[in-house]
Amino acid sequence: MKRKFTCIVCPNGCEIEADIEKDQVVSITGQGCPRGRQYVLQELTAPARTIASSVLVRGGVLPVASVRLTKPVPKDMIFHVMDAIRNVVLTAPVSAGTVVLRGVCGTDSDVIVTKNVPAA
Numbered sequence: 172m173k174r175k176f177t178c179i180v181c182p183n184g185c186e187i188e189a190d191i192e193k194d195q196v197v198s199i200t201g202q203g204c205p206r207g208r209q210y211v212l213q214e215l216t217a218p219a220r221t222i223a224s225s226v227l228v229r230g231g232v233l234p235v236a237s238v239r240l241t242k243p244v245p246k247d248m249i250f251h252v253m254d255a256i257r258n259v260v261l262t263a264p265v266s267a268g269t270v271v272l273r274g275v276c277g278t279d280s281d282v283i284v285t286k287n288v289p290a291a
Contacts, residue, residue, distance in 0.1 A: 176214060178207045187211050219243035224256050226271060231263030231288040238271060242280040251276045263290040
């Protein structure tokens with residue numbers, strides 16, 4: 172069975188094809204670099220994604236602060252992680268690098284602030 176992937180590791184977006192027989196990868200073709208091969212292998216065994224979003228900030232010069240994960244989480248956890256992020260409300264001032272959710276949803280990934288939001 173052949174499966175097609177569009178690599179998301181870099182902006183090139185290589186179209187990669189994996190030939191799979193009896194749950195074993197027979198070949199991987201189309202990758203522009205070694206990272207494409209690793210991406211496909213990960214997608215086949217344990218797909219993971221990183222998330223960038225925003226959280227509400229009370230009393231800040233901006234109404235929200237951008238946040239991101241420190242490590243990718245299993246793909247099937249994305250909606251649970253987003254639900255947890257949606258429940259976060261911070262009070263200004265907020266500093267970039269602040270951990271707002273440690274080990275989000277039982278993963279080994281933290282949610283951190285990526286933008287300073289001074290108090291209004």
